[in-house]
Amino acid sequence: MADPNPRPVRVVIVDDHAMFRSGVRAELASVGAGVIEVLAEAADVDEAIAAVIAHQPDVVLLDVHLPGGGGVEVMRKLSLSPASASGSPKFLALSVSDAAEDVIGTIRGGARGYVTKTITGPELVSAIGRVAGGDAVFSPRLAGFVLDAFAGSIDVAAVDEDLDRLTEREREVMRLIARGYAYKEVAKELFISIKTVETHMSSVLRKLQLSSRHELTRWANDRRLL
Incomplete structure (x- = not known):
């Protein structure tokens, strides 16, 4: 039987723009009330790693371009960290970039999904929930990049x-x-x-x-x- 009161999906927001992080947090609090719980924010690679290890979120909303090495570096370092081994989160890229090499590189780095910052609040709540549940989620245009790359039609x-x-x-x-x-x-x-x-x-x-x-x-x- 399904849990009538499921636990909210626990999220860490990683982006180097404070105003954007605040906006996402406010939107998730409004649209995702009772469904999404934002645990912490981070502005660069080191802060992101510390936040994930400290809070053990279900999903990390991860910008692609960050001070200190980028979103792929966050995923790489966390995969090597013994402190994060007990509860690895799912990663959902949320980026202004919809370029093929960013999408492909981020997915190869370990993300379960990639959406752009034009996404609406309800769409983002849905994407977070789906990624937490194990689905792969992409903005429609970006899914084609991933298929083309793994089919070999893009020379990455x-x-x-x-x-x-x-x-x-x-x-x-x-x-x-x-x-x-x-x-x-x-x-x-x-x-x-x-x-x-x-x-x-x-x-x-x-x-x-x-x-x-x-x-x-x-x-x-x-x-x-x-």
Whole structure:
């Protein structure tokens, strides 16, 4: 017989933007009241590992790009930690990035699902519950990336080699610019100054040996990064 009063799914939120973490916590408290319990928040790799070990959550909402190595590094270090062996959580990536290499790399790193930050509150509550129950959950477009990668139709190694030249922040700027965002919009999205966006963009073009944002868009589109 099903438990008439099941325990809420216990969650740790990992994201380097405090405002975003607060927004997710508030949304889960509102939409997921009685179903989701947020135990803690973390802003970087070390904080995430400490929070997971201390609180033993059922699900970790994990951003892909974090100070200290990223979401994949969180999963890798936790898999090696004796302190986390007794209760390994499920990982659900919640990221602004919907690029193929981020989705594929995160799933290969151990995540059970990947959804983008355009997801609604009720959808996120549902995704957390499904991942906690053992399902794999993806935003519809992202599921295709995973299928293509494991079918061998995306050359992940070649994409990774190109992107290894860029820092994580440069990758974020690159994707947004390639999608047609203005510098002001990129600055607002990433919580950085317009001047910093310009600096990152110059570095991206130099490292990829491109001369304009139009070439960058073609480059990113050819590699299925948009």
